[in-house]
Amino acid sequence: MTHGSLSPLAVRRLIVLVFSLGLIFAPLRNMAQHASAQPITRGAALRLATRTPRPTRTPAVTLTPTSTATATATLPPMVTTGPVVGGVASTSAVVFVRVSAAAAVQIQYSTDPNFSSEVFTTPGIEAVADSDFTAQMPLSELLPNTAYYYRILINNEVQTLPVQPHFTTFPSPDNVLDEFRFVVFSDANLLDQPSAVYQTAANDQPAFVMQIGDFDHRNPGVLPNPAVIDNWRVMHRDMLHDSAAGADFATYIGSAHPFFHMWDDHDYGANNADYRASWKGMALQAFKEYYPLPTLPNPEGGLWHSFRNAQAEVFMLDLRSQRSPDDASDGPDHSMLDAQHISNGQKDWLKASLLASTAKWKFVVSTSVWNPHSKQVDSWYQFQTEQQELVQFIHDNNITGVVILSGDLHSNGGIDNGANSYFPEVSVPLQSHKAEQGCTGGLCGDWSEGIISDMTQPGYALITVRHDAATGADSAILQAKGEGGSVRISYTVTLP
Known part of the structure; x- marks a missing residue:
C-alpha cells in the first residue's frame, strides 16, 4: 500500500458510512422541505408563537456531534x-x-x-x-x-x-331610508361551541349589529381570584376570536358589520354588580382596549353613548358602572344611571339626548329588563322611582318613537306593545346558554305579544325600520328569531 492512500477495505467502509449517513439525513431533509412548502395558517402560526416548545427526539446516529448549538426562529x-x-x-x-x-x-x-x-x-x-x-x-x-x-x-x-x-x-343623519335592518344579540355562555346564530343573523344583511350584555358569563371580577386585568382581556379575546363561538363571530360579524357592544353584570365582572366594584377601573380599561367605540360623553364615568343610522338613533345605556346596589331602598337617589351623581352624568345625558334627537326612532338599549311586570330582581322593577321619572319626562316632552331593547332575561324572545312596559319592548333572545327552563330570576312575566321561555333554543332579535315614501308612513318591525332564522314573535310599531 502506498503511503497516504486508503486500502480497498477502508474505501468500502467509507462508502458504507457515507451511504448510511444519507439514509439518516434524507428523511430529515425531506421533512424540512415539506414543512417549508406548506403555508402557515394564522391559527397555526399563533399556536407556534404561543405554545411551550416540546422537546424533540434526536435520531440515533453512530457519530458524536461536535456542536450542540441551536437556533430559535422568531415569528414577526x-x-x-x-x-x-x-x-x-x-x-x-x-x-x-x-x-x-x-x-x-x-x-x-x-x-x-x-x-x-x-x-x-x-x-x-x-x-x-x-x-x-x-x-x-x-x-x-x-x-x-x-x-x-x-x-x-x-x-x-x-x-x-x-x-x-x-x-x-351610515347615511347622513338627515337621510331617510326606505328600509334597513339591524340585529341584536344578548346573553351567551357557550363559547366552546360553534354559534350558528352568527351566520344566520348575517344572512339578514343588517346595517349594524349589537350585543347588549352578558357576552359571556365568566364573571372576570370574581374568577380567577384575585381579579387582574388579564381576566377581562382573555374573556374579550375568547368572545371575539379565541373560541369556537368567537371564531364564528370573527367570520360572520366582526369582519363584515359595524359592531356595537354594551356590558351587563357578568361581563362587567360579577353577578348583579354595581358602581362599588373595586375592579371597575380594570373592567373599563379592558373594554376600551377591545371594543371600537363612538365618542363617549363621559369616558371616565362609564360607557354610555349613542349613534345614528338614517332615521333611527340608538342610545346605549351603561347600567352597571353607575348603578346603585339592587337591594338598596328605592327612592329619588336609587339609580340605575347615576348613583354617584357625577358631573356630566348618564341620566342628564339621556334626557338631553332624547330631547334633542331629530330621529324618528329612538331605540333605547337597556341591558337589564325594563318591563316592571317581568323579572323582579336585578331589573328596573327595583328602580321604579327612576323609571317613572324617565317615563314622565318622555311623555311630558312629547318624545315619540321610543322602543326599548332589553337583555338579561334569558328568554327565547318576548315582545310587549307598551301595555306592560310603557313603551314597546323587545326581550332579546339569548344567544347561547346552558340548557335551562324558565327565565332568569324565576319570572318571565307579562308580555302582550308573548314570551318564549325554552332556554335551550338560541336566537336573536331583528329590527326592520321602514319608511313608505308614497304615504309618509313610518314603521318598525320587531322580531324575535330562532337560530335557523324562523320568526318566533313579531310586532309592528307605527308612528302617529
Whole structure:
C-alpha cells in the first residue's frame, strides 16, 4: 500500500458510512422541505408563537456531534384578534385589532376591493404591552352610505386574513331610508361551541349589529381570584376570536358589520354588580382596549353613548358602572344611571339626548329588563322611582318613537306593545346558554305579544325600520328569531 492512500477495505467502509449517513439525513431533509412548502395558517402560526416548545427526539446516529448549538426562529408580529369595526357614523369609523407583539399598526382602506385606486392609510399606532398589544384606529373623512374594504398593516407589511374585512358607513343623519335592518344579540355562555346564530343573523344583511350584555358569563371580577386585568382581556379575546363561538363571530360579524357592544353584570365582572366594584377601573380599561367605540360623553364615568343610522338613533345605556346596589331602598337617589351623581352624568345625558334627537326612532338599549311586570330582581322593577321619572319626562316632552331593547332575561324572545312596559319592548333572545327552563330570576312575566321561555333554543332579535315614501308612513318591525332564522314573535310599531 502506498503511503497516504486508503486500502480497498477502508474505501468500502467509507462508502458504507457515507451511504448510511444519507439514509439518516434524507428523511430529515425531506421533512424540512415539506414543512417549508406548506403555508402557515394564522391559527397555526399563533399556536407556534404561543405554545411551550416540546422537546424533540434526536435520531440515533453512530457519530458524536461536535456542536450542540441551536437556533430559535422568531415569528414577526401578526394579527391575533380582530379586526372589528365599530363607532361607525356617516363619515367615520374605528377599527380594532390585536397583534402578537409590540408593533406599529395601520389600516389601509378603499372603496375598491382590489385596492388598485383611492387607497388611504391611517397613521401608525403603536400596539404595546400596556394595552395588551391592542390598537384602536380611527378612520375619518369617509363617504356616507358607502362600502369600504380594509386591510391591516403591521410594521408596514400587509397581513393576510382569512376573509376580506369590509363595512358600510351610515347615511347622513338627515337621510331617510326606505328600509334597513339591524340585529341584536344578548346573553351567551357557550363559547366552546360553534354559534350558528352568527351566520344566520348575517344572512339578514343588517346595517349594524349589537350585543347588549352578558357576552359571556365568566364573571372576570370574581374568577380567577384575585381579579387582574388579564381576566377581562382573555374573556374579550375568547368572545371575539379565541373560541369556537368567537371564531364564528370573527367570520360572520366582526369582519363584515359595524359592531356595537354594551356590558351587563357578568361581563362587567360579577353577578348583579354595581358602581362599588373595586375592579371597575380594570373592567373599563379592558373594554376600551377591545371594543371600537363612538365618542363617549363621559369616558371616565362609564360607557354610555349613542349613534345614528338614517332615521333611527340608538342610545346605549351603561347600567352597571353607575348603578346603585339592587337591594338598596328605592327612592329619588336609587339609580340605575347615576348613583354617584357625577358631573356630566348618564341620566342628564339621556334626557338631553332624547330631547334633542331629530330621529324618528329612538331605540333605547337597556341591558337589564325594563318591563316592571317581568323579572323582579336585578331589573328596573327595583328602580321604579327612576323609571317613572324617565317615563314622565318622555311623555311630558312629547318624545315619540321610543322602543326599548332589553337583555338579561334569558328568554327565547318576548315582545310587549307598551301595555306592560310603557313603551314597546323587545326581550332579546339569548344567544347561547346552558340548557335551562324558565327565565332568569324565576319570572318571565307579562308580555302582550308573548314570551318564549325554552332556554335551550338560541336566537336573536331583528329590527326592520321602514319608511313608505308614497304615504309618509313610518314603521318598525320587531322580531324575535330562532337560530335557523324562523320568526318566533313579531310586532309592528307605527308612528302617529
